[in-house]
Amino acid sequence: MAEVTVNSLEFFGSHWTAWRVLGVAHQRVKSWRNLYLGYGILLNLLVTLCYPFHLGMSLFQNRTLTEDILNLTTFVTCTACSLKCLIYAYNIKDVMEMERLLNLLDKRVKGPGQRAIYGKVKVQLRNVLYIFIGIYLPIAFFAELSFLRKEERGLMYPAWFPFDWMNSTRNFCIANVYQIVGISYQLLQNYVSDCFPAVVFCLISSHIRMLYKRLEDVGTDPEEDSEKELEACITDHKRLIKLFRCLEAFISLPMFIQFTVTALNVCIGIAALVFFVSEPMARIYLIFYSMAMPLQIFPSCYFGTDNEYWFGRLHYAAFSCNWHNQNKSFKRKMMLFVEQSLRKITALAGGMLRVHLDTFFSTLKGAYSLFTLIIRLRK
8 A cells, every 4th residue: 555645735835826916926936926926916905905996896886686686695705705805815925834833744744644634634624625615606606697697688687887887798798707707716815715614624634633643652762862862742732732822823714704794695685585686596605605604714614623632632632652661851841741731722813703613503503693683673
């Protein structure tokens, strides 16, 4: 059986490609740097800033209530997406620090047991990718289908343009090309913003489990210096905590924005389905939209919970090693490590909300509470 090659950075490839296309990977661009900076500034002005703006200028000024609701949900999502993208672009250098720490942790992986743990990461992250594909494709498909089935001239999303697109075929084409290209970039921004935290949380979780395995094996090999191996494991633990805190700082505000937007959009989507929208295509779109919004935060919440669980179990691994046959210096260091590992480690979004499954369900409860408020207001 071929040995599994440990390289955590291979999972960052699609994200760096997306960031390059989005014009925010200036830290990694070596040649034609000034040209790339110009491309990034122009793209982010035209899409990241102008796309939500052109949607927001049409809020509650459309021909039908269905168009108003579609406009509102799209505006809220695109605004959140743009804010997250700008925050990530500003802090993009933190990704390189995460890569450095992951490289150091990868070098510590040894033995078939640890490599088997790493091998499972590919399956987990493939499932994460399937989740995000399952989120975006149906929404894009039904939005496009709804647009194509319109009997009269209209836009994919109700919006404002500084020119008359209704009575000019050329302007109509320009407006629709802008919306199609713009929403494609927004979907790419959303993918990298929502997928990256889940990927890094998953990698941290796998490295914690591999550290657990290394700690269990300390003292079992008579040819190994047990005290030095324990010290190396303590260093690995410090690096994992540093990696975790680096990720927490990187995603804190974007995740807080996403939690808020998810609760709001799920509520709007369900309220529109129940009370306002009657067109079949619009209803199908809103059904998939309301299902997709919670799925955007689920992978990060799931792996955030997994991180908290495995960090909290490391002291069991320390007591499972062959510590009773070691010297006093070893036992003293082990006790210090155990005391350190007993501290609860949890990622916080915006310094308030845990990136945890509890928060995922609380977000859904928040959406339900807003929905009940709408029902009371209608009565």
